[in-house]
Amino acid sequence: MTLLKRCGLLLLLALPLAAHNGPPFPIIVDRPAGPVVISLWTHPDVGIGTFFVIVKAPPGGSIPDDLKFDIAVRPATGRLAWARYPMQREWLRGQVQFNASVPFDAQELWNVQVFVNSKKGSGQSAASVEVTPPGLGRWDLLFFSSPFLGIGFLWFRALMKRRNVRQLRSA
Numbered sequence: 001m002t003l004l005k006r007c008g009l010l011l012l013l014a015l016p017l018a019a020h021n022g023p024p025f026p027i028i029v030d031r032p033a034g035p036v037v038i039s040l041w042t043h044p045d046v047g048i049g050t051f052f053v054i055v056k057a058p059p060g061g062s063i064p065d066d067l068k069f070d071i072a073v074r075p076a077t078g079r080l081a082w083a084r085y086p087m088q089r090e091w092l093r094g095q096v097q098f099n100a101s102v103p104f105d106a107q108e109l110w111n112v113q114v115f116v117n118s119k120k121g122s123g124q125s126a127a128s129v130e131v132t133p134p135g136l137g138r139w140d141l142l143f144f145s146s147p148f149l150g151i152g153f154l155w156f157r158a159l160m161k162r163r164n165v166r167q168l169r170s171a
Helices: 003-013 137-170
Strands: 025-033 036-043 047-056 068-075 083-086 088-092 095-104 109-118 121-130
Touching (some): 025 121
Antiparallel strands (some): 068 083, 068 109
16 A cells, blocks of 8 residues: 555544534633623533633622522523523632533533622523534544554654665665
């Protein structure tokens, strides 16, 4: 098999997948909600999806100490009722963040609502997110490193052929 055919085979095996596999991504960015400004980040996998609300003070304001967040999800098809989950505050240096884990039962478009409550006011914000199947688990590393392993194998074979040619010439 020629080098060109091998490279073509590697390219065919490296087609992009529809699954989300990677760091969280934002679905709401710097949107006012009640007494604060929020950004909602998510890692939406079938099974357990995670949501992160990053809180900022509005211009000239402050972040209330009694701030509470809930997140509600529902399939866009309406096949299930809204399910609401409390978010837990995570204590980070220099940033206020709330986290929640949400169960998803199917790969489809889901509506998401974030509710904020405080003595200074309440509010909400909404978005939609495509829930994707989880990755391959422990096999992810092998799958995603396969193109690099293939190139390493081709490089090793080329070196061995070059070595054999040198040995034949010197003999």
